[in-house]
Amino acid sequence: MRTDARRNVEALLEAAKTVFSAAGVDAPAKEITDLAGVGVGTLYRHFPQRSDLIKAVIEREIDACADAAPALAAAHEPGIALARWLDRFTAFVATKRGFAAALHSGDPAFDGLPGYLMQKLGPALESLLEAATASGEIQTRISAQDLLYAVAKLCAPMPNEDPDYGRRMVALLVDGLRSGESPH
Known part of the structure; x- marks a missing residue:
């Protein structure tokens, strides 16, 4: 891909991420292209279907999350690195308005995303879990997959709760993972 085309794709993905977070995945394409500083034709040349753009944004975010694990592990004690990654x-998970509905829409473009998420995030989280367990900072009874699913469930929107509710619930989960007396 040419440098200018790669730059346009990055600008579109960053703009789509911002617009989707604020207005959901059904936001007008013009809003995305205006923020990216490109024309609508450029959007459709790179992402012919809205599902192509949604999928690309999600994959990019998954990749960034996975890539953060080694940097956090290098910069912090294992328990802190795990908590910050979570x-x-x-x-x-919590800021992707409309992504869950899109993912469960039956559109075949999204069929591979759950596997992609586990393929990328599973090993990243597993390395953090292993380090935190080896240091004695957390209990050993949870798998990376279970923890990813638990966080996703805890981030589901709750009626009459503020947007930060999921973060507070995940913080409780992380506190519960910390070593101490384990229940029988």
């Missing part, structure tokens, strides 16, 4: 994953 906070980042929580923000990813």
Whole structure:
């Protein structure tokens, strides 16, 4: 891909991420292209279907979340690195207005995303879990897959709760993972 085309794709993905977070995945294409500083034709040349754009934004966010694990592990104690990564994953899950509905729409463009998420985030989280367990900072009874699913469930919108509710619930989960007396 040419440099200018790659730059346009990155601008579109960043703009779509921002617009989707604020207005949902059904936001007008013009809003995305205006924010990206490109024409609508450029959007459709790179992402012929809205599902192509949604999928690309989700994959990009998954990749960024996975890539954060080694940097957090290098910069922090294992328990803190795990907690910060889970906070980042929580923000990813909680701020994607309309993504869940789109993913469950039956559109075949999204069929591979759950597997992609587990393929990328599973190993990233597993490395953080192993380090935190080895350091004695957390209990050993949870798998990366179970923890990813738990965070996703805790981030489901709740009626009459503020948007930060999911983050507070994940913080409780992380506190519960910390070592101490384990129940029988």
